[in-house]
Amino acid sequence: MCGIIGIVSLKESKKLAEMTVSALKRLEYRGYDSVGVASVSSSGLEIRKAKGKVEEVVLHKKIEEMEGYVFLGHTRWATHGAPTDYNAHPHTDCNGNIAVVHNGTIKNYKELREELESLGHKFKSETDTEVIPHLIEEFMKRGMDPFQAFKSAIKSLDGSYAVLAVISGERRIFFAKRDNPLIIGLGEGQNFIASDIPAFLPYTKRILVIRDDELGFVTPETVYLEDKDGNVVNIKERIRIVDWDIETASKEGYPHFMIKEIHESPRAVKDTIDSLMSDIDLIEKVIEEIKNAERIIIIGAGTSYHAGLYFSIELNRLGINSIPLIASEYYNVKNKKGDLVFAISQSGETIDVLQGIRMMKNNGAKIVSLTNVIESAIARESDYKIYMRAGPEIGVAATKTFTTQLASILFILSILKKDNLKKIEKAPDIVRDTISQVEGLTKKIGEELAKKSNIYYLGRGLSLPLAMEGALKIKEIAYVHAEAYPAGESKHGPISLVEKGFPVVIINDGEMTELLQNNLMEMKARGARIYAISVNKKMKDADVGIELQSEIPALSIAPVIQLIAYYAAITKGYDPDKPRNLAKTVTVE
Template sequence: MCGIIGVVSNKESKRLAELVVSCLNRLEYRGYDSVGVAALSSANLEVRKAKGTVEEVVRKKNIKELSGYAFLGHTRWATHGAPTDYNAHPHTDCSNNIAVIHNGTIRNFKELRDELQSLGHKFKSETDTEVIPHMMEEYMKRGMDTFQAFRSAVKSIQGSFAILAVVKGERRIFFAKRDNPLVIGLGDDKTFIASDIPSFLPYTRKVIVISDGELGYVTPNTVYIEDENDNPIDVTSRIKIIDWDASSASKEGYPHFMLKEIHESPIAVKDTISGLLSEIDKVSEIAEEIRKSSRIIVTAAGTSYHAGFYFSLLLARKGYTSIPLIASEYHNFRVKKGDIVIAISQSGETLDVKMGIRKFKEEGAKIIALTNVIESDIARESDYKLYMRAGPEIGVAATKTFTSEIASLLFLYSLIEKESISYLESAHETVRNVITETEGFAKKIGEELANKNNAYYLGRGLGVPLAMEGALKIKEIAYIHAEAYPAGESKHGPIALVENGFPIVFINDGELVDELEKNLQEMKARGGKTYSISVNKRLNFADTEILVNTDEKLSSLAIAPIIQLIAYYASVKRGYDPDKPRNLAKTVTVE
């Protein structure tokens, strides 16, 4: 849940500190409780860290004044230990000769810590991470060289991790990965290693994705990787060239990444459909596997779950046994041979999804992954993989990736049903027109909702998962308590809270309009303030309505940017930063 960056160079300079700070700024979406840097020079290993944002800590600790040939940088989302100065990364050993940063969770850290303390090691934090430099120190005391000590420490750990370590006197960065993302960037005279590609994208597009169980080290000009059995790996075949533009990871004049990424949704959808068309044979094979399956389990978390729920409803309407499953509840479900599991994760690293697909694979199901990150863990561990190709998304709240997930799933659904996919050729134009035509109205609604503390989002049929996504968005970035219900269910309890001025947002995708209208009138009769986001057919009597006209098959793609814009403008009106919602991180890599 944290962001990590390492860079090692042939030259020792302060410019490397500035470069690491720029990388940290692009990683801050992964966590912003605290920030720290370790600078390794020919004379010293120096750590500076504190609670706060990147900007605050860089200024307070004068991080740009550091000089060195190797740097580690970390931005933290707390899992073990409160967000404090002393819990910030990097962490060091007793002699301050080893510095380590880590993303993940070490399950057996208490046992390791107790053992190390019994051997005389002194700990300075409450984190699980701190056991790593102390283990390395202990193994080096026993005669191991630095890499052997690092390897032995990693093999002692139970849990998930992406680890970077430096040792005083060595011009290299050690790394290890299990369940958390880690990628190498190859520069001309320096090497990067980080949680994700956008962090170093302005400096190199040449990357190597590290797989689970692998560890090794990087120097300014070389990469060494070995598998979990200590066998060296030929890295030359693993080098990939990223075709993203570096501007994809900058705001380009928008006040926030979230607004930029909503406006990028049309091109994201276009790239998604183009990518799937380029692999039409593979997608058709996946569609055939789904048609032959006994049951279809669609598993995901958060926003991706809502996209999966939408897809699951489409299939259920055609008679398939399709079951939407919240990823963290995988313990409650058992699959069998003949079942298909569709795992959806923007990052491809969501730990709950990974744990679920591993269990389901052992039980005999085939796994289909839909992710946005090529060669991510979930993609690699699945039998079949589909990619959204929406490009990097920096804002914590999913926007363009949700729209691309819906587009991907509509594409797959049409192939399952053996129907024409020609309607998707204009999908990006629908999204673009909706944003252009409705943003002002969405801003007005968002600013009105900003004055409220509670809201309902109601829908029927395929509108229910969209209502759920609308409620989630305004909850996570504007901190307005919002609940979503099937509109017919609102009579069975929720309506008790409706009083004069209580806001209710109706998601009207153009079907079941008469039934939805009855629910709206029930709310108005009790003083509720009603809003409607409608496709093709008006919802009469709504106090405020946004109406768009499009192909009914694209109704979900028309509604998605509107609910995102409403939440965005509510957040801004309340004075919050929608890119960095409190207590949340972009990629959830802890259970």
């Protein structure tokens, strides 16, 4: 996920540079690895870009001194290529006459790059985006006008994209969209196009939302738009007025980033699966390392530990010796050469994980990392780097990143088991369908649990890590004491606390329903109020039940437990985005 902004004006001035910088600051939550700006003026095309946050790059590169009548801006969340000056957007063609900014993932960029290089094109970055300006350049060489060349370039792409392109001498911005947001802002004597409404909200509230597979161009006074079949769209029927403040607009109408990010999970999972498909050679190398390792040590903290525990259970079931390890307890395992360490961290900076892998690497282990941040500290220490590509997560409590961790693990397991990948390709739809089905009932459950002082979350087998994550979520943001147990273990002590009305949440992924049913009845007999979240197999006698059908139970359960915690927090009047005493990235012991 990246932030993009385009401005095209009748007048050439430095003011457009200031407006672009202002827009990038409002988009920085979408990405903060690197920043770049392109301007088209009477003098031609100019690019200024560098690694770093908006404020420091703007100052260092003197971006506000740029002049022009067309501006593009980009703040990057790295997906292909490390966060560096040369990987920062905008990217250009061989002659520096075409500039492109892009949000998304081009799945066939390697093939396109090889073909373009065979035709003599020279590349300067490691990104997938750079193929786009070279494609435009190539089609223009073949006699196409700029818009025809742009359309032909877009037709060559396989993947997701929100693309903006400018060409020296042209007073228009070309655009195309598939799966990533793109909105036009209609002004007076100037028009805007961006990945989010906040980018241009101070200047106009008249917007036009671009739909998938639409493309066109924006001039200072007009918008030309074609649908996926090449038909011209009547934009007057699509213009609407927004009445949002900037903070609300950043959340796209959602009251909190957490609920926005839960609803972004289907998109995040799709990006994750697509990126893993494009990195299949890497995944196959990791599979070989798993097969050849004496032991697999899976290390993580908090939510990432729960994802790792899920992975460990699956590996042990396959007869692969696996140890799940809470990162802060890394010193309790003596590793050796022949071990493979699998490090899971959303930020890639978690200090306990970092210290653990350093110790184990010194003892001869190979390191595989699963992180969400390109070239983070943990990724840099690793022999194999797998990236989730869920995009930035603003809410402190992990939501879409946990779901994409599970999706990544399930993808790896599918390759390891030699399963048909058709099932894992359905993952985004499974997550989306779950959210649409359960939101009302999760709100009811969250409102009830918000009134409780203590809760048990119970699970067996693969549902146990999900029960642990459910308990963690409601503790983190609703401040309700919740404990997770293996359901069979609950009668060895914990059941002594159960009395009339005591809430028990049972997570049933359909594997061990009969055993979980016995545990339910044990709790029910002591007066517990039972909330059952069941996939594929129904549980009887629950007081409140969520029942789902899913080919991938874990990916259906994940958003359910997140939504319950969210609605419990807001029922109590807490801000779920900023839970007390917690930070997004833990970099101290």
